[in-house]
Amino acid sequence: MLRLSADKLDKLFSAISDAKELYLPVEENGSSKFDKWSEETQVNLNRLNTVKSPKDLFFPQSEDLMRFKKEGKKITVDTPDENCKEFVVFGVRACDVKSIEVLDRVFLSEPVDTYYESKRKAATIVSLACSEPEESCFCNIFGIDATEPAADVSTWLADDYLYWEAKTEKGEALTESIKSVFEQAEDTSAVDAQKENVKAIIEKLPLSGLNLDYFKNNDMMDIFNSEKWDELYEACLGCGTCTFVCPTCQCYDIRDYDTGHGIVRYRCWDSCMYSDFTLMAGGQPRTTQKERFRQRFMHKLVYFPMNNDGEFSCVGCGRCVNKCPVRLNIAKVIRALGGEV
Amino acid sequence: MQRVIDKVKELLANGVADRVLAWKVGEFPYDRIPGVFKDDLDGLCYDSFSACNLSKYLINETKKDGRVLVLMKPCDSYGVNLLIKEHRIDREKIYILAVPCNCKVDIEKIKDSGIKGIIDIAEEGDVLKINTVYGQKELDRRQVLCDKCLSCQGKKHVIYDEIIEDDEQQNIEKTDRMEAVEELEAMSPEERFAFWRSELSKCIRCNACRNVCPACSCNKCIFDNTDTGVAAKSNADSFEENMFHIIRAFHVAGRCTDCGECSRVCPQNIPLHLLNRKFIKEINELYGEFQAGEDAVTTGPLTFFTMEDAEPDVVYKKGRD
Amino acid sequence: MSRNDMLIPKVAVITGITTQTPDVKTYKVNAPEGGKPFEHMPGQCAMLSIPGISEAMISITSSPTNKEYMEFSIKRCGCLTEAIHALEEGDEITVRGPLGNHFPVESELKGKDLVFIAGGIGLAPLRSVINYCLDNRDDYGEIDIVYGSRTKQDLVGFEEIQNVWAKAPNVNVYLTIDNPQEDWDGHVGFVPNYVKELNLSVDKTVLMCGPPIMIKFTLQGLIELGFTKEQIYTTMELRMKCGIGKCGRCNIGSKYVCKDGPVFRFDELDELPDEY
Numbered sequence: 001m002l003r004l005s006a007d008k009l010d011k012l013f014s015a016i017s018d019a020k021e022l023y024l025p026v027e028e029n030g031s032s033k034f035d036k037w038s039e040e041t042q043v044n045l046n047r048l049n050t051v052k053s054p055k056d057l058f059f060p061q062s063e064d065l066m067r068f069k070k071e072g073k074k075i076t077v078d079t080p081d082e083n084c085k086e087f088v089v090f091g092v093r094a095c096d097v098k099s100i101e102v103l104d105r106v107f108l109s110e111p112v113d114t115y116y117e118s119k120r121k122a123a124t125i126v127s128l129a130c131s132e133p134e135e136s137c138f139c140n141i142f143g144i145d146a147t148e149p150a151a152d153v154s155t156w157l158a159d160d161y162l163y164w165e166a167k168t169e170k171g172e173a174l175t176e177s178i179k180s181v182f183e184q185a186e187d188t189s190a191v192d193a194q195k196e197n198v199k200a201i202i203e204k205l206p207l208s209g210l211n212l213d214y215f216k217n218n219d220m221m222d223i224f225n226s227e228k229w230d231e232l233y234e235a236c237l238g239c240g241t242c243t244f245v246c247p248t249c250q251c252y253d254i255r256d257y258d259t260g261h262g263i264v265r266y267r268c269w270d271s272c273m274y275s276d277f278t279l280m281a282g283g284q285p286r287t288t289q290k291e292r293f294r295q296r297f298m299h300k301l302v303y304f305p306m307n308n309d310g311e312f313s314c315v316g317c318g319r320c321v322n323k324c325p326v327r328l329n330i331a332k333v334i335r336a337l338g339g340e341v
Numbered sequence: 342m343q344r345v346i347d348k349v350k351e352l353l354a355n356g357v358a359d360r361v362l363a364w365k366v367g368e369f370p371y372d373r374i375p376g377v378f379k380d381d382l383d384g385l386c387y388d389s390f391s392a393c394n395l396s397k398y399l400i401n402e403t404k405k406d407g408r409v410l411v412l413m414k415p416c417d418s419y420g421v422n423l424l425i426k427e428h429r430i431d432r433e434k435i436y437i438l439a440v441p442c443n444c445k446v447d448i449e450k451i452k453d454s455g456i457k458g459i460i461d462i463a464e465e466g467d468v469l470k471i472n473t474v475y476g477q478k479e480l481d482r483r484q485v486l487c488d489k490c491l492s493c494q495g496k497k498h499v500i501y502d503e504i505i506e507d508d509e510q511q512n513i514e515k516t517d518r519m520e521a522v523e524e525l526e527a528m529s530p531e532e533r534f535a536f537w538r539s540e541l542s543k544c545i546r547c548n549a550c551r552n553v554c555p556a557c558s559c560n561k562c563i564f565d566n567t568d569t570g571v572a573a574k575s576n577a578d579s580f581e582e583n584m585f586h587i588i589r590a591f592h593v594a595g596r597c598t599d600c601g602e603c604s605r606v607c608p609q610n611i612p613l614h615l616l617n618r619k620f621i622k623e624i625n626e627l628y629g630e631f632q633a634g635e636d637a638v639t640t641g642p643l644t645f646f647t648m649e650d651a652e653p654d655v656v657y658k659k660g661r662d
Numbered sequence: 663m664s665r666n667d668m669l670i671p672k673v674a675v676i677t678g679i680t681t682q683t684p685d686v687k688t689y690k691v692n693a694p695e696g697g698k699p700f701e702h703m704p705g706q707c708a709m710l711s712i713p714g715i716s717e718a719m720i721s722i723t724s725s726p727t728n729k730e731y732m733e734f735s736i737k738r739c740g741c742l743t744e745a746i747h748a749l750e751e752g753d754e755i756t757v758r759g760p761l762g763n764h765f766p767v768e769s770e771l772k773g774k775d776l777v778f779i780a781g782g783i784g785l786a787p788l789r790s791v792i793n794y795c796l797d798n799r800d801d802y803g804e805i806d807i808v809y810g811s812r813t814k815q816d817l818v819g820f821e822e823i824q825n826v827w828a829k830a831p832n833v834n835v836y837l838t839i840d841n842p843q844e845d846w847d848g849h850v851g852f853v854p855n856y857v858k859e860l861n862l863s864v865d866k867t868v869l870m871c872g873p874p875i876m877i878k879f880t881l882q883g884l885i886e887l888g889f890t891k892e893q894i895y896t897t898m899e900l901r902m903k904c905g906i907g908k909c910g911r912c913n914i915g916s917k918y919v920c921k922d923g924p925v926f927r928f929d930e931l932d933e934l935p936d937e938y
Contacts (some may be wrong), residue, residue, distance in 0.1 A: 029540065030609075031609045031610055048457075054547065072583050132457055132458070133458065134457045135369060135458050135459050136369075152554075205474060206368070234377065235376060235398075236552055237549065238552055239547050239548045239549035239606075240548055241606075243546040244547050245608060271532075274565070275565060276566075279648060286426075325549045325553055325606030326393055326553075327368075327372040327373065328374060329368065330366050330369060334370070
């Protein structure tokens with residue numbers, strides 16, 4: 001394991017961004033997000049979760065897919081270059097690392113989404129272990145270890161040092177390119193102590209006892225038909241906050257936009273919470289907010305696992321827990337339907 | 342709090358309504374979710390965290406049979422009048438219990454103060470005693486009040502059937518609600534443009550502001566109607582989300598009750614209420630003082646005209662200032 | 663245009679337009695350099711688009727045995743179909759596909775007696791299978807085609823039905839319209855009732871497509887006659903955007919209509935939520 005003094009983080013960021021673009025959690029204008037690093041950037045590694053997850057870097061909220069030109073009867077299609085500049089994402093929490101694996105299952109399964117794939121290939125992900133989990137955290141119930149995040153490189157901020165450990169070839173390559181900023185960490189007891197400490201905290205968190213057995217052991221249709229949905233959805237405003245702050249929600253819309261000098265076909269995030277999501281000329285299969293609300297949670301807790309070897313498409317990051325305007329969230333749904341240990 | 346529950350029990354027992362729309366405890370000690378209770382009042386809660394405006398839920402509730410008892414804070418009661426005036430809800434199907442308010446606490450502000458891992462919160466006078474997994478913390482509630490409460494219209498309920506009188510002394514120092522608007526007005530046009538561009542560009546098009554707004558009660562919003570060509574969930578060009586908010590502000594002009602919910606629910610902390618307040622200020626100056634939702638009958642200043650009304654060139658003249 | 667992604671369409675040119683009914687036209691489509699834009703199997707779909715308007719999932723009505731061109735029968739019912747109806751021969755559109763699964767013409771349907779039941783524009787996806795079976799006539803048993811529409815003028819492909827299908831060996835064509843009409847001496851009545859009257863042998867396999875109300879009552883009728891859900895196939899339509907099971911729109915339970923469908927057997931649909 002390598003390390004560098006926490007007050008030299010700027011040196012690390014500057015070294016990384018000498019070769020590649022660097023994205024990391026920044027505070028800006030009363031909000032937080034993963035943004036490009038520069039010397040003026042207000043980096044915040046204390047905040048547990050940015051408002052929007054790093055999903056944006058691989059699957060942007062809005063992305064141009066192609067351009068069309070029409071000349072007389074002729075149509076030509078122009079597509080953006082498939083190559084994406086290599087970049088590094090630093091400070092990704094264990095839950096968000098897992099969320100990228102969830103997105104991989106969608107976008108990298110056949111037929112591969114090359115827009116996602118090119119960004120994914122270009123990225124080196126550096127994770128940051130959690131040192132102070134919050135009450136909205138429940139990644140542990142999905143088997144995620146907040147103290148031992150996966151990714152290309154794992155890091156820990158403990159006792160005024162950043163500890164750095166490459167986990168993949170990509171991670172080794174990045175480490176090699178900036179190795180002059182590090183020193184060898186002979187003693188890693190600070191990391192071990194932090195891990196132990198954080199694990200004890202996680203035990204005490206109010207959501208860490210949530211139980212997923214109900215979703216694992218019951219039939220899809222029984223869960224779908226549960227009477228609990230009638231009460232659960234009641235306060236839902238039908239907004240898209242939970243969807244858009246969610247690191248794994250990946251539904252999208254494709255639309256055309258006439259720029260006045262050619263047509264752009266773009267895709268953008270969409271939400272199954274919106275009434276027009278399934279609306280078509282022939283009718284509306286999900287007529288009420290109850291059905292739309294149910295769809296979102298059925299997808300994460302039942303449909304997705306059925307199609308993906310039992311993997312849930314929730315990572316317990318707690319963003320929806322913190323951001324729902326009327327404080328509904330997946331934890332409430334899990335508890336109401338399935339209870340806890 | 343207990344007074345409120347007792348009163349609700351009494352009213353339901355008297356048969357004024359067959360159910361009650363109130364706040365329900367949720368996952369965390371600060372979660373207060375709008376909810377309907379019938380016989381079992383378990384979980385009904387009214388306290389410092391009951392910030393959600395319940396008025397808009399009455400649109401759906403009054404479509405159902407029977408009569409609903411609803412708890413109303415002073416600021417929410419304006420929304421009820423507005424919805425009655427706009428024929429969105431049927432007054433006959435509602436029984437309003439006015440509940441006193443001494444400002445609500447913003448959990449985000451508590452967390453922004455560095456408090457994490459909250460397990461329990463107790464209120465003793467102005468002191469919030471917060472039990473966390475990282476130990477016991479204390480905060481003065483006056484430092485973490487919702488922004489919307491700091492410059493609210495006061496403690497007056499504008500519509501109710503029954504009222505629970507306020508027995509607490511108001512000890513919150515309020516700010517003039519137009520103070521921030523005046524700060525914006527004092528900026529140069531370039532600064533102001535830059536301010537709004539940077540704020541509105543944070544928008545993620547979640548529609549929470551619209552969906553929570555008691556003045557946004559169209560059956561189908563133009564932004565949800567794909568046939569209009571303006572429906573967009575994202576930003577086809579970089580000004581699109583700016584336009585969404587500007588158009589929405591125009592649409593609720595003269596109807597916005599200034600309940601502050603739009604800013605409270607915004608996941609990106611955009612001060613949306615400032616757009617609406619600017620409109621309120623302009624309307625007050627051009628057409629005389631008007632408070633939307635003050636009553637359920639007065640015609641709004643932008644829904645009729647007189648020969649003395651401002652001419653469109655007022656925009657040009659104001660813009661020059 | 664070298665990038666290979668299922669979201670990126672091919673350009674295609676309209677090489678023929680037939681007006682079938684007052685609101686249905688059938689379009690011949692070729693690759694600009696000639697030939698078909700791509701190969702497909704009966705029941706599969708394609709995303710058709712006029713750039714600047716939108717893209718929509720349309721079933722391919724021509725049979726894969728047609729080696730010269732591809733055909734789409736399009737009913738005018740929305741923004742895009744309205745615009746397609748305004749196109750002329752030589753105009754270009756974009757297509758991407760083939761998308762979705764197909765009727766099991768090479769497996770489960772082989773050797774079977776087949777009953778095709780269609781209402782209105784619902785004939786479009788079945789026409790691909792019918793012509794495929796006729797071109798591989800020895801692989802299938804007796805073929806019954808029950809087809810109904812509101813009026814005689816609304817029957818799609820009347821000429822082909824009368825001149826090709828009705829004259830093919832071991833094929834029975836049963837046409838019906840909803841209400842009596844002056845120049846019509848055939849059957850009058852709704853498809854579900856007609857199907858019951860025909861007293862079809864219950865060892866046949868049914869392929870059905872039409873408006874939801876027709877599907878619902880025909881299915882009921884078939885079950886009453888003694889058919890099982892395992893014998894009945896249909897093809898579904900939901901709002902779709904990506905066509906490759908990613909955008910999430912056409913999700914019914916754990917299935918995506920665009921990827922796992924559009925062809926389903928009714929016993930499969932029984933296991934899914936009723937959200938279609």
